[in-house]
Amino acid sequence: MKLKLFQVDAFAERVFEGNPAAVCPLQVWPDDALLQAIAEENNLSETAFFVPAGDAFELRWFTPVDEVDLCGHATLASAHVLYTHLGYDAPRLRFLTRSGELTVSRSEAGLAMDFPATRPRAVTEPPAALLAGLGGAPEAVLAGFDYIAVYASADEVRALAPDFARLKQLDLRGVVATAPGCPGDAGAGDFVSRCFYPKLGIDEDPVTGSAHCQLAPYWADRLGRDRLSARQLSQRGGTVGCVVEGDRVRLIGTAADYMTAELHLP
Numbered sequence: 001m002k003l004k005l006f007q008v009d010a011f012a013e014r015v016f017e018g019n020p021a022a023v024c025p026l027q028v029w030p031d032d033a034l035l036q037a038i039a040e041e042n043n044l045s046e047t048a049f050f051v052p053a054g055d056a057f058e059l060r061w062f063t064p065v066d067e068v069d070l071c072g073h074a075t076l077a078s079a080h081v082l083y084t085h086l087g088y089d090a091p092r093l094r095f096l097t098r099s100g101e102l103t104v105s106r107s108e109a110g111l112a113m114d115f116p117a118t119r120p121r122a123v124t125e126p127p128a129a130l131l132a133g134l135g136g137a138p139e140a141v142l143a144g145f146d147y148i149a150v151y152a153s154a155d156e157v158r159a160l161a162p163d164f165a166r167l168k169q170l171d172l173r174g175v176v177a178t179a180p181g182c183p184g185d186a187g188a189g190d191f192v193s194r195c196f197y198p199k200l201g202i203d204e205d206p207v208t209g210s211a212h213c214q215l216a217p218y219w220a221d222r223l224g225r226d227r228l229s230a231r232q233l234s235q236r237g238g239t240v241g242c243v244v245e246g247d248r249v250r251l252i253g254t255a256a257d258y259m260t261a262e263l264h265l266p
Contacts (some may be wrong), residue, residue, distance in 0.1 A: 003263040006081045007044075010073035011207040011238035011253040018238040019207040020258065021077035022047040025086065029058075032067070038263065040064045045202045048074035056094035057082075059102070065201040070099040070145075072113060072209010072240075072251055079104040079111050080255040109241055110254040117249045118214045120144035130175065133166030138177070144214035146195075147172050151179040154192045158233050164198040174199065176211045178219075181231065189231035189239065191219045207238030209251050216242035216249045 005024050012018025022042045026049055029035075039047035039062035048071070050057040059078060061071035075095060082088040083106070092105040103114045120142035130147055131137065136156060138149035147170060151157050157179045167175050174197035181189045193215060195208040205211075212230055219242075220226050226244040231237065241252030 001265040003265065005042075005259075005261045005263050006077075006085060006257070007042075007259040007261070008077035008080055009256045009258055010076040010080070011209070011232075011240055012236075012256045013254055015256045015258050017236050018253075018256070019046075019073040019205065019236070020044050021071075021074040023074070023077050023081045024049050024263070025081065026051045034265070035060070035062055036067070038062075038265075045197075045200075045205050046071045046074035048078045050078055050095070053096055056096050056101075059095040059097050063197075063200045063202060067098075068200065070097070070115070070210045070213070072115065072212065073207055073253075075102060075104065075113055076111055076209060076251075076253050076255055079113070080257075083111075084257070085260075107252060109252050111252070112241075112243075113209065113251045115210070115213050115249050115251055117217045117244060117247050118144040119217045120148050120214050123147070127170060129166045129169045133163045133170075134160060134175070134177065135163060136160050142214075142218065143172060145172060146174045146176045146211060146214065148214060148218070149175065149177045151177060154179050154182050154233065157192055157194055160194065162196055162203075164196065164203045167196055168198040170199075173197065174205075174211075176208075176215065178215055181229075189229040190223060190225075191215065191228065192231050192233050194233050204234055206234040206236040207232045207240065209240065209253070212240050212242055212251055213249050216244050216251075220244040
C-alpha cells in the first residue's frame with residue numbers, strides 16, 4: 001500500500017519555523033494500530049489523518065505515543081494541504097473530530113480555525129510537581145485542559161528549564177507557561193507562551209494551537225480586548241492570531257511546505 005504524506009510547518013511564514021506536522025490523506029480508515037505506527041515513525045509532535053465524509057472530512061490527530069482530542073497546528077496543516085495540494089476551493093472546510101465540528105476558512109491574514117474556547121479556572125493549591133517541575137514560581141496557576149502558569153514577564157518564561165520527569169506526573173494533559181508580551185517589541189505579541197507535554201512524548205511543543213483555546217480567553221479578559229497576537233517562545237517560534245467570540249476562538253496562522261513523500265506500507 002502506498003500513501004501520500006505531506007510535512008508542513010504550521011504557524012510559520014517560512015520553513016524551519018513554526019510547528020512541523022505530518023498530514024496523511026486517506027480514503028477509508030485503516031486499523032488504529034497502523035495510524036499510530038505511522039505517527040511513531042514520523043516522530044513529529046502530531047500526524048493528522050483525514051477521510052472524506054460527504055461535504056466534510058473526518059480528522060484525527062496522533063502524537064508518537066497516543067491519539068489526542070484536539071490539535072491546532074495539525075488542523076492548520078491539513079487545511080493547507082487540502083487548499084494547496086488537493087484542489088479544494090470552497091471558502092470553508094468542515095472537519096469532524098473528537099472535539100466536535102471544527103471549521104477552517106481563508107482570511108487575509110492566513111487560515112482561520114474556529115475552535116471551542118476553554119476558560120481556565122484559578123488553582124489555589126498548585127500541585128507540588130508543577131511548581132518543582134517548572135523551577136520558577138509563577139504569579140498564578142490556572143487549569144483548563146492544561147495547567148497554565150502565569151508569569152510577570154516574557155523573560156521569565158523564556159528562562160524556564162523544566163524538569164520534564166516531574167511534569168509528567170501531573171494529571172492534566174500538559175503545562176503552559178505564559179506572560180504578557182514585551183512592550184515595544186512588535187514581534188512579541190500581546191502575550192507569550194511555552195508549552196510542555198511530556199506525557200504525550202513531547203517535552204516542548206514548538207507552537208501549540210490548542211493551548212490558545214485556553215490562553216486567548218484568559219488574556220482577552222485580562223487585557224480587555226478580543227483580538228490578540230500571541231508568540232510562542234520555543235526554539236523555532238511561531239505566531240498565532242487569536243479572536244475570542246463568546247464560547248469560540250478563531251486561531252489564525254500561515255503554513256509553509258517542507259516535504260511531500262510517499263509511504264510504502266505492508
